[in-house]
Amino acid sequence: MKKALILASLFLSLVILILFIQGSTPNWAQYQREYFKEQAVRLQAQLNSTKDTAKRTQLQQEIKSLQNRKPEVIDLVLPNGNVERCKTCHIGIEEISSSHPSNTFGCVACHGGNPLSLDKATAHDQMYGGGHPGSLNAVSLSCGGKAENGMSCHSGNQETAKNEVDLVKTSIMSTKAGELSVVRRMFGFDKTNEVPGLVKGQSAALYPNPLQGQPNQKAFQQNCLSQCHQNGGEIPAFPTPDNHSLQGSQTGVKSQTENKITANGCEVCHVLTNPMHTYIGTDTTMRSADLGWGMTHSLTTQIPYTQCNQCHNQGNHDPLKMSFAFRSDMTKVISDWKSGDTNYLDRVKDYYLPGEIFAQCEVSLDCIDCHTRQDVMGDNLLHTSQYDAVHLQCQDCHGTKNTLPKTKKIVTPKDLAFEEQLTNPKFPVLKLGDEILVTGKGEELPFIRHEGNSWLQTSRVTGKTFNIPLVYGSTCQQSLLEQGADSCHKCHDRSAAHP
Numbered sequence: 501m502k503k504a505l506i507l508a509s510l511f512l513s514l515v516i517l518i519l520f521i522q523g524s525t526p527n528w529a530q531y532q533r534e535y536f537k538e539q540a541v542r543l544q545a546q547l548n549s550t551k552d553t554a555k556r557t558q559l560q561q562e563i564k565s566l567q568n569r570k571p572e573v574i575d576l577v578l579p580n581g582n583v584e585r586c587k588t589c590h591i592g593i594e595e596i597s598s599s600h601p602s603n604t605f606g607c608v609a610c611h612g613g614n615p616l617s618l619d620k621a622t623a624h625d626q627m628y629g630g631g632h633p634g635s636l637n638a639v640s641l642s643c644g645g646k647a648e649n650g651m652s653c654h655s656g657n658q659e660t661a662k663n664e665v666d667l668v669k670t671s672i673m674s675t676k677a678g679e680l681s682v683v684r685r686m687f688g689f690d691k692t693n694e695v696p697g698l699v700k701g702q703s704a705a706l707y708p709n710p711l712q713g714q715p716n717q718k719a720f721q722q723n724c725l726s727q728c729h730q731n732g733g734e735i736p737a738f739p740t741p742d743n744h745s746l747q748g749s750q751t752g753v754k755s756q757t758e759n760k761i762t763a764n765g766c767e768v769c770h771v772l773t774n775p776m777h778t779y780i781g782t783d784t785t786m787r788s789a790d791l792g793w794g795m796t797h798s799l800t801t802q803i804p805y806t807q808c809n810q811c812h813n814q815g816n817h818d819p820l821k822m823s824f825a826f827r828s829d830m831t832k833v834i835s836d837w838k839s840g841d842t843n844y845l846d847r848v849k850d851y852y853l854p855g856e857i858f859a860q861c862e863v864s865l866d867c868i869d870c871h872t873r874q875d876v877m878g879d880n881l882l883h884t885s886q887y888d889a890v891h892l893q894c895q896d897c898h899g900t901k902n903t904l905p906k907t908k909k910i911v912t913p914k915d916l917a918f919e920e921q922l923t924n925p926k927f928p929v930l931k932l933g934d935e936i937l938v939t940g941k942g943e944e945l946p947f948i949r950h951e952g953n954s955w956l957q958t959s960r961v962t963g964k965t966f967n968i969p970l971v972y973g974s975t976c977q978q979s980l981l982e983q984g985a986d987s988c989h990k991c992h993d994r995s996a997a998h999p
């Protein structure tokens with residue numbers, strides 16, 4: 501009896517001791533320990549599959565040093581002398597990009613927050629966009645801000661093309677002015693695609709009284725105008741096919757409330773996501789975070805078509821019922837998005853909605869291999885129709901029966917074409933004197949080079965190279981006056997593989 505009492509009180513003291521130690525260990529130390537542990541497990545897996553003895557010794561040493569490593573406060577000292585401690589908790593965060601190295605940019609230039617605090621709530625207080633610095637209501641402070649040395653970042657430059665922050669805010673993908681205009685014309689309110697009183701850069705979701713009080717005005721605002729645009733619009737986050745079924749979603753209207761996340765300006769294109777929108781990187785603080793993050797802390801300009809298809813090619817709108825129904829093959833599309841397309845046929849099945857018509861290049865290339873910078877990030881004009889907003893035509897690459905594609909010789913190292921050399925590893929080396937393609941509107945397509953008699957295109961995303969077949973000198977039966985894609989598609993239709 502006595503023994504049992506002693507044992508019980510010993511056990512109780514032990515429990516109290518453990519609780520005490522846990523309570524006094526700062527959170528940051530726990531995040532660091534988890535990080536050391538996860539990294540050790542990762543290296544152990546490498547070790548198990550390595551035979552090379554030198555490599556094995558090195559891995560064993562690294563594992564050992566991780567196991568012995570003690571948590572400590574991490575002071576990131578920037579070139580201007582400022583100290584930031586965010587990494588004390590976020591020890592595992594990936595480098596955001598090679599153009600923004602953390603040892604010069606730190607974290608606060610993009611995120612805001614309080615750099616010296618080691619308390620989560622205080623550190624995160626007033627973070628730009630609640631952790632999404634690319635969201636358009638915060639982006640002027642983050643991407644659009646000024647560096648310490650007074651240099652403008654992505655706003656306030658002499659060259660309009662470099663003011664992405666201002667351009668993107670006015671782009672039709674942010675405003676949805678096209679959708680507003682189309683539906684208003686359908687209802688007979690406007691004769692042309694001009695929308696009276698719509699201001700440049702204003703979101704169509706905020707346009708007062710868009711259907712002039714018709715009964716379905718509210719549904720139009722909620723289910724259409726506020727969906728799938730870059731200015732905080734809602735986009736779906738898909739459950740993984742294996743642990744969740746999409747059945748509920750396929751019926752349309754109901755799905756509008758299922759797993760919706762916010763599309764945040766620059767991030768929606770430049771930070772790659774999986775269908776679920778979950779973070780799968782090495783920052784251990786994010787293990788219990790909500791949906792709505794890119795896969796890793798990483799900016800890219802190699803944006804695959806799946807990223808654009810977070811909004812495009814997802815299903816059909818019914819402009820009378822003001823509802824949306826996902827495409828019938830959505831389950832396959834999501835599963836391929838997760839595992840990656842392996843070949844052309846795979847892409848054909850996922851790229852467009854069933855029933856859509858396309859030529860081969862509209863699948864073998866990625867969206868950004870064709871669509872120009874101004875197509876995707878805006879051109880500083882108020883467009884109320886997608887057709888006005890698109891800068892590109894089929895003939896820009898293929899020419900016509902009478903004309904070759906337009907080109908331009910690179911004569912100055914200041915040419916915008918060189919910019920992508922810094923950010924895209926697939927960009928083929930560009931030299932002064934090289935000849936690149938330009939569109940009818942004068943925009944550069946620097947991934948397409950005119951060499952000898954060939955027009956060679958390198959995909960910005962996959963790095964694959966393609967020879968562009970020309971209309972000039974071919975037996976093409978096109979009419980010079982009908983250069984729109986719809987006309988070409990009457991004869992050039994590869995959709996048989998995806999009826």
Ligand code: HEC
Nearest residue numbers: 586589607611613614615617618619620623631785786789
């Ligand atoms: C005391 C630990 C701690 C410190 C210090 C800290 N964070 Fe965090 N942070 C977290 C945790 C934990 C999360 C995971 C999400 C959550 O629990 O809110 C997180 C999430 C985030 C997110 C994702 C947004 C979100 O709310 O989920 C961002 C961005 C972020 N932190 C940036 C920073 C920056 C910038 C600093 C420095 C100014 C910083 N953090 C300092 C613990 C910390």
Ligand code: HEC
Nearest residue numbers: 586590593596600602605606607610767771793794796797
């Ligand atoms: C060039 C700007 C930039 C810098 C510098 C930067 N971040 Fe971020 N960070 C972003 C963007 C953009 C996102 C949103 C990504 C998304 O949508 O998932 C983000 C997201 C995060 C998240 C959420 C997880 C994720 O990857 O989405 C954390 C945590 C975070 N940042 C921490 C930090 C810390 C800590 C630093 C400093 C070491 C830092 N960031 C530096 C731009 C930046």
Ligand code: HEC
Nearest residue numbers: 673676677678679728729730763808811867875886889890
């Ligand atoms: C957050 C949702 C979203 C994402 C992500 C998105 N788009 Fe869009 N996009 C739209 C919407 C909405 C419209 C039409 C707006 C309207 O008609 O009012 C549009 C229109 C367009 C247009 C026609 C108008 C124009 O600006 O030329 C092109 C081309 C286009 N998108 C290409 C792309 C490409 C390429 C990507 C990927 C790099 C992409 N989009 C990613 C929502 C998105």
Ligand code: HEC
Nearest residue numbers: 805808812861862865866867870886890892893894984985
């Ligand atoms: C082979 C080049 C090419 C590829 C790849 C391509 N587009 Fe286009 N796209 C065009 C051209 C050219 C037009 C203008 C068509 C015309 O003449 O009407 C266009 C038009 C558009 C439009 C305007 C509305 C419409 O349907 O005509 C949107 C939106 C669009 N593209 C989005 C995308 C998205 C999103 C992707 C990737 C999923 C993509 N495009 C892939 C060449 C391409």
Ligand code: HEC
Nearest residue numbers: 859860861864869870893894897957966967968985988992
């Ligand atoms: C950015 C340049 C670019 C644009 C714009 C473009 N193409 Fe192409 N096109 C290519 C390339 C590259 C190939 C070769 C593709 C391949 O080998 O898979 C090609 C191949 C073709 C072919 C021959 C293969 C086939 O489908 O039978 C046709 C026809 C064609 N394109 C039509 C079009 C039409 C129609 C449009 C407008 C909607 C268009 N192209 C826009 C680059 C472009």
Ligand code: HEC
Nearest residue numbers: 643654664665668765766769801868872873876919920923
């Ligand atoms: C709809 C998709 C989309 C959105 C949204 C978007 N971008 Fe881009 N961005 C692209 C594409 C595609 C490229 C590369 C193509 C190019 O340069 O022609 C690019 C290129 C860039 C570049 C130039 C990189 C280089 O090497 O040329 C910068 C800088 C940039 N974006 C910043 C931003 C900022 C800042 C925002 C938010 C205000 C933003 N982008 C929003 C698609 C997008």
Ligand code: HEC
Nearest residue numbers: 894898969970971974975976977978982983984987988991
């Ligand atoms: C009335 C039918 C018809 C129309 C309309 C048409 N084409 Fe063609 N095109 C052909 C035929 C036939 C050929 C030669 C056979 C082939 O290669 O498919 C051809 C060849 C081509 C080729 C060369 C393909 C190669 O592999 O060498 C290109 C590129 C092309 N067309 C682009 C276009 C574009 C762009 C348009 C729209 C502006 C267009 N065509 C409109 C019938 C048409």
